Amino acid sequence: MSKAAKSSAKGKRAAPAPPRPVTTALDAAIDRALAEKRIVGTVVIMAEDGVITYHRAAGFADREAGAAMQPATWFRYASVTKAFTTVAALRLIAQGRLSPDDPVAEWLPEFTPNLVDGSPAAITVGDLMAHMAGLDYGFNQRADGSYAAAGVSDGISEREISLAENLRRIASVPIDITPGKDWRYSMGTDVLGAVIEAVTDSALPFAMADLVTGPLALDAAFSLPSKHNLAAAYADALPEPRLMEGVTRVQGLLPEGQAFAFDPERITDLAAFPSGGGGMAGTAEAAITLLETLRTGPFLGPELRAAAATDRAHFGAEGHPLRGPGYGHAWAGRSTSTPSNRARACRKAAWHGAGSMAIAGSSIPSANAASSL
Numbered sequence: 001m002s003k004a005a006k007s008s009a010k011g012k013r014a015a016p017a018p019p020r021p022v023t024t025a026l027d028a029a030i031d032r033a034l035a036e037k038r039i040v041g042t043v044v045i046m047a048e049d050g051v052i053t054y055h056r057a058a059g060f061a062d063r064e065a066g067a068a069m070q071p072a073t074w075f076r077y078a079s080v081t082k083a084f085t086t087v088a089a090l091r092l093i094a095q096g097r098l099s100p101d102d103p104v105a106e107w108l109p110e111f112t113p114n115l116v117d118g119s120p121a122a123i124t125v126g127d128l129m130a131h132m133a134g135l136d137y138g139f140n141q142r143a144d145g146s147y148a149a150a151g152v153s154d155g156i157s158e159r160e161i162s163l164a165e166n167l168r169r170i171a172s173v174p175i176d177i178t179p180g181k182d183w184r185y186s187m188g189t190d191v192l193g194a195v196i197e198a199v200t201d202s203a204l205p206f207a208m209a210d211l212v213t214g215p216l217a218l219d220a221a222f223s224l225p226s227k228h229n230l231a232a233a234y235a236d237a238l239p240e241p242r243l244m245e246g247v248t249r250v251q252g253l254l255p256e257g258q259a260f261a262f263d264p265e266r267i268t269d270l271a272a273f274p275s276g277g278g279g280m281a282g283t284a285e286a287a288i289t290l291l292e293t294l295r296t297g298p299f300l301g302p303e304l305r306a307a308a309a310t311d312r313a314h315f316g317a318e319g320h321p322l323r324g325p326g327y328g329h330a331w332a333g334r335s336t337s338t339p340s341n342r343a344r345a346c347r348k349a350a351w352h353g354a355g356s357m358a359i360a361g362s363s364i365p366s367a368n369a370a371s372s373l
Contacts, residue, residue, distance in 0.1 A: 023054050034059045037240040041069035041231065043284040050292055062232040064243060074219065074230045076267055077280045078156055082189040083290055084212055084220065085276035086129055086331060087300070088196055091211040094304050098199050100126030100331070104191065107198040111191065113171040115178065123179045125195060128188040129331035130312035134177035135170060135186035142257045146173045155190055155275025157247050157261040163273040167194055183313040183329055185322070193276020204274040216289060216299070220282025222274045224267055230281065233264035294332050308332040
């Protein structure tokens with residue numbers, strides 16, 4: 001990648017300016033959340049037209065150690081990882097090495113899930129990116145659901161199995177949604193990570209470094225050798241967030257009977273399988289830099305960016321199950337699907353991280369968070 005392209009992807013910094021209503025409001029919201037002990041610490045970045053106009057680190061990265069939050073603190077990305085994996089796939093599409101129309105079975109011949117009637121489920125790469133593959137997440141189900149019964153890992157806790165074994169377990173569960181017909185938030189991005197491994201003939205961490213984090217010079221990775229500069233993980237609790245120790249079940253915003261199982265030690269286990277849907281960590285600035293490649297610049301190109309932002313779900317009047325009316329879902333995450341929403345946020349993508357991070361103005365149900373707006 002050229003220096004010019006790399007520079008354009010990095011968020012440019014505006015000269016210090018007098019406080020504006022939006023920055024004053026951000027400061028007040030952060031101060032209030034810390035004072036009320038709803039969060040332990042945060043890094044918040046706001047960029048406007050590619051220019052970073054607000055960047056603040058506040059609170060603690062590690063409350064127990066008394067370590068202050070820093071702009072360069074790393075966070076467990078959880079589902080924000082999906083943005084990185086999707087951009088890696090888009091890079092392969094741009095290079096002509098992968099197509100969204102490719103059957104997943106072409107790249108993963110052993111990944112052979114069936115529909116509930118026993119017929120083969122025909123899943124494409126595009127279905128994986130748009131969450132239209134008919135797959136699921138264990139935390140979408142009750143504790144005795146089919147994914148739990150099959151031992152499927154959501155990619156943010158279990159460390160003992162391989163990616164290939166996890167895909168085998170996913171494929172063992174019959175699919176109750178015809179691929180390409182309906183939307184459901186799922187482990188499709190984990191399967192997409194395995195497709196990237198097959199296309200590149202390399203492990204996902206190396207492929208990610210070659211395709212995305214290396215060319216963009218991003219501080220983000222699938223594993224860390226130590227917790228140095230890594231924010232501690234906390235779960236919501238009263239009167240203040242509690243430090244996660246070992247695998248921790250957190251309900252968050254999920255319905256009663258459902259929960260995330262989150263292992264804060266997973267990111268430092270070099271043997272943990274690379275989860276394309278939830279296994280990375282990195283800085284807030286790395287996340288917003290990645291998001292900028294989906295908005296503009298030469299990293300992906302205008303035609304591919306437009307395709308990545310095109311609504312694939314077509315929810316209709318009821319709207320996005322997680323976002324409401326006026327929103328669809330594209331390869332690049334949530335998309336705007338009505339003229340009024342497009343006027344407010346043209347081709348805006350968004351990811352939530354169930355663990356500790358959100359980008360593109362998403363709310364964060366965690367107690368130590370980074371946010372890039």
